[in-house]
Amino acid sequence: MSADIFNETMKENVVNESFMSGSIFNSFLTATFGLVVTLALYDYWRRNTRSYKLMKNIPNPKEYPIVAHSYLVFFRNNPEILETFVDLIKNVGETIRVSLGHVNSIVISNPVDVEIFLSGQKHLEKSKEYRFFKPWFGDGLLISKGHHWRHHRKMIAPTFHQSILKSFVPTFVQHSNAVCDRLLAKAGKEFDCHKYMSETTVNILLTTAMGVKKQPELETSAKYAQAVMDMCDIIHTRQMKMLYRLDALYRLTSMRQKDNKLMNIILSMTRKVVEERKKNFNADERAVVDKNGTFPVNKTIKEKKEGLRDDLDDIDENDVGEKKRLALLDAMMEMEKNPDITWTDKDVMDEVNTIMFEGHDTTAAGSSFALCMLGIHQDVQQRVIEEQETIFGHDMRRDCTFADTIQMNYLERVICETLRLFPPVPLIARKAEEDIKLASGPYIVPKGTAVLISQFVIHRRGDVYPDPDKFDPDRFLPERTAQRHYYSFIPFSAGPRSCVGRKFAMLQLKVLLSTIIRKYKVFSSRTDKDFRLQGDIILKLTNGFQISLEPRTYA
Numbered sequence: 001m002s003a004d005i006f007n008e009t010m011k012e013n014v015v016n017e018s019f020m021s022g023s024i025f026n027s028f029l030t031a032t033f034g035l036v037v038t039l040a041l042y043d044y045w046r047r048n049t050r051s052y053k054l055m056k057n058i059p060n061p062k063e064y065p066i067v068a069h070s071y072l073v074f075f076r077n078n079p080e081i082l083e084t085f086v087d088l089i090k091n092v093g094e095t096i097r098v099s100l101g102h103v104n105s106i107v108i109s110n111p112v113d114v115e116i117f118l119s120g121q122k123h124l125e126k127s128k129e130y131r132f133f134k135p136w137f138g139d140g141l142l143i144s145k146g147h148h149w150r151h152h153r154k155m156i157a158p159t160f161h162q163s164i165l166k167s168f169v170p171t172f173v174q175h176s177n178a179v180c181d182r183l184l185a186k187a188g189k190e191f192d193c194h195k196y197m198s199e200t201t202v203n204i205l206l207t208t209a210m211g212v213k214k215q216p217e218l219e220t221s222a223k224y225a226q227a228v229m230d231m232c233d234i235i236h237t238r239q240m241k242m243l244y245r246l247d248a249l250y251r252l253t254s255m256r257q258k259d260n261k262l263m264n265i266i267l268s269m270t271r272k273v274v275e276e277r278k279k280n281f282n283a284d285e286r287a288v289v290d291k292n293g294t295f296p297v298n299k300t301i302k303e304k305k306e307g308l309r310d311d312l313d314d315i316d317e318n319d320v321g322e323k324k325r326l327a328l329l330d331a332m333m334e335m336e337k338n339p340d341i342t343w344t345d346k347d348v349m350d351e352v353n354t355i356m357f358e359g360h361d362t363t364a365a366g367s368s369f370a371l372c373m374l375g376i377h378q379d380v381q382q383r384v385i386e387e388q389e390t391i392f393g394h395d396m397r398r399d400c401t402f403a404d405t406i407q408m409n410y411l412e413r414v415i416c417e418t419l420r421l422f423p424p425v426p427l428i429a430r431k432a433e434e435d436i437k438l439a440s441g442p443y444i445v446p447k448g449t450a451v452l453i454s455q456f457v458i459h460r461r462g463d464v465y466p467d468p469d470k471f472d473p474d475r476f477l478p479e480r481t482a483q484r485h486y487y488s489f490i491p492f493s494a495g496p497r498s499c500v501g502r503k504f505a506m507l508q509l510k511v512l513l514s515t516i517i518r519k520y521k522v523f524s525s526r527t528d529k530d531f532r533l534q535g536d537i538i539l540k541l542t543n544g545f546q547i548s549l550e551p552r553t554y555a
């Protein structure tokens with residue numbers, strides 16, 4: 001190659017390169033300009049939606065263009081999100097607007113507003129955030145809507161009739177005794193009681209509502225319970241973080257692979273339960289024959305304030321007389337066989353998955369928090385044991401009966417106070433079915449908005465509960481309860497869509513705690529100021545439910 005040709009080629013290369021880099025630069029500029037214009041248009045659109053304009057006057061934290069309030073959750077982990085949320089309500093107000101990008105939600109914490117959304121038949125649909133449960137619960141009670149929900153609620157609520165619950169008590173006792181035996185190995189040491197409580201509550205559900213006959217392997221129950229907790233962590237992250245909300249992006253993440261593995265563990269366990277029950281199903285053998293129809297607790301139910309009554313109260317009061325009654329899974333098997341009732345295999349699986357989750361993780365958290373509280377507040381524990389002594393007399397080791405639980409008024413107050421301070425479900429959400437004016441202020445909630453109701457925040461309102469962080473079970477003395485707005489204590493939600501298992505939960509908690517407390521003195525080296533709370537679907541302690549136990553001795 002001659003020098004001239006070489007120089008020419010070099011010149012051409014330089015020109016080409018500078019042309020190339022110039023065109024890359026131009027493309028970059030065009031793309032950046034395009035992105036800025038698109039984002040500006042998006043922000044203009046976001047601020048001009050009907051929903052945004054109607055909610056503009058609702059107090060809210062500092063809002064940035066495009067991301068709006070998303071920055072509040074961007075770089076925060078789940079425990080930090082709960083803290084941020086509580087601080088917001090303290091600093092911004094009892095009612096706040098939170099906009100994650102263009103998705104506007106309202107957080108309400110005044111009981112008069114809460115009543116609007118929970119009582120009555122209007123706002124029964126859950127907000128869009130519940131859709132992340134769909135692969136797990138299908139159309140189960142917790143997330144279903146419309147006619148499907150009404151039909152299922154009507155069929156399932158009677159399976160929690162008092163006569164069925166009464167028949168569960170010996171099984172509650174059996175599992176409570178079994179966990180006490182296992183806890184003996186931990187006596188004198190500090191340990192996390194949550195694992196023990198969740199194994200127990202999983203096994204209780206399997207052997208009561210699900211009718212499993214063989215005592216389940218503890219390892220299987222523990223694996224299921226852990227998978228449920230990890231899955232809740234994932235769902236909570238998807239609810240809070242914009243990037244994980246989009247299915248297309250979520251599919252590309254490593255979280256999705258973990259999600260698949262966890263769902264496998266969860267669904268294979270519930271599938272096995274249903275298959276086994278189908279093989280051994282005999283309705284007559286399992287039926288509870290209810291001859292009495294009514295129990296003394298009905299007195300309390302009748303005295304209950306009108307605003308808090310729900311279908312469970314109606315069923316216990318009105319569905320009386322001699323009847324054969326079936327527990328949940330058996331009742332669903334019967335419905336499936338009945339040509340007059342629409343009930344499919346999928347309906348059975350959806351409800352089993354829903355109730356296995358709702359029924360165990362909540363009571364595991366409730367009992368673990370209660371044990372921590374008893375360990376911290378020795379004076380309260382002393383009153384609990386004195387009440388147990390008046391009920392059990394000189395036979396503190398005997399099994400607890402349904403009649404005993406009715407006399408456990410102080411223990412019931414301890415459970416209520418625990419659920420007030422540490423509601424296992426710290427937040428629920430409904431979809432506004434029409435434009436609604438709030439009762440507490442000049443605010444409009446537009447149709448379609450997600451209405452977030454935080455039990456955690458409502459239960460700690462200083463104007464409703466003086467010295468709100470103090471653990472004081474006597475707040476639940478009937479005369480003190482009567483002075484509060486009835487939507488100011490809603491651990492089980494309230495109204496037509498309240499927790500269908502609330503009576504099951506209260507009975508189980510009484511039997512479990514009464515059995516443990518009669519066998520062990522509970523201690524804690526912490527105070528509740530040391531608690532590191534995490535509110536991902538079910539309230540937990542990231543630093544563990546640490547307690548220690550000492551066996552009680554009786555003469």
Ligand code: HEM
Nearest residue numbers: 141142358359362363366424425428492493499500501505
């Ligand atoms: C301390 C224990 C419990 C607490 C604090 C609790 C709390 C709640 C709350 C707050 C809701 C409303 C959820 C929402 O609107 O998003 C709910 C619904 C529900 N709970 Fe519970 N729950 C407990 C125990 C149970 C048990 C033991 C079962 C079943 C055996 C159960 C089954 C359900 C079901 C099926 C729903 C959906 C009801 C519907 O939408 O019609 N829960 N629970």
